Amino acid sequence: MEQSIKRIKRELKYQGAIVDMYTDTVELPDGKTAQWDYIEHRKGAAAVVAVLPDGKLLMVRQYRNALERDTLEIPAGARNSKEEPHIVCAARELEEETGYRCENLEYLISIKTTVAFCNEAIEVFVARDLIPSKQHLDPDEYVELEAHTLEELVRWIYEGKIQDSKTVAAILAYKNKYE
């Protein structure tokens, strides 16, 4: 199937802060051509299901400009570079956003957030045995820390209070694997 659709041109249309927009020209199996959007997320990202000793999960609440409201998400962030291993990024983002360190991150799942037009990839890890450290957010990052039971978080997914795709996927993958 990979052979049947062929990209014949990729044109950069706009270079953003974290993503770039391209127009791809593809040749379809019937010989016709089509123009498809392509959004390149330059660095990829990692996210963490961070489990406190009492079983509650550490969550971050932050304002999301794209949705014009705040969201409840698992700690996550982009890699510093394409070379940063995802597990290093996960440990770093966990500490930056929550003020907890973890020395034994465990791989959970990988997701591609929106395959129709973007290459963004997020690797999700589980962190237990959290060690209190110090929160140190990026200059334009404002997050509030919360802790909730898994039961509550799962209920909020079905009630539509948690909709962020990486968070929905990660919490349900964690529940299905460990509970």
Next chain:
Amino acid sequence: MEQSIKRIKRELKYQGAIVDMYTDTVELPDGKTAQWDYIEHRKGAAAVVAVLPDGKLLMVRQYRNALERDTLEIPAGARNSKEEPHIVCAARELEEETGYRCENLEYLISIKTTVAFCNEAIEVFVARDLIPSKQHLDPDEYVELEAHTLEELVRWIYEGKIQDSKTVAAILAYKNKYE
């Protein structure tokens, strides 16, 4: 928290086929400004967990240009317009992509695919009592139909063979609710 970050400008940078790219200027709580990417998905989308009488789920395999490989996903697609109800879109996409109709779609979850920079929203429904009809794909759509057990699909999520965020979230949400 919604009050603390304020958008002061939104500039259209490029108009794509299904998404548009903007640069937003936001004022942060400390008074400084920052420039953030914003990708607008114009129509929103719907997706379907389609359950065959034997319990297997109908899946579509298609080439994804953004990932440069094919993916296994639940049937899904964009709304025809901002006015199309998500449940109508779900029923339409199910029939177009799989050739099955369903008269009683049941709401499962809502996701926002990538909250850091895009407003894309997908509502996910469950379809049972499928009625054979006729597949009729869009001119630039090439998909292959497959059916797999829930157990197999869940295993593939943990093995990294299924990574599409809506598919991971929907399959696990379905399993957690009904199994």
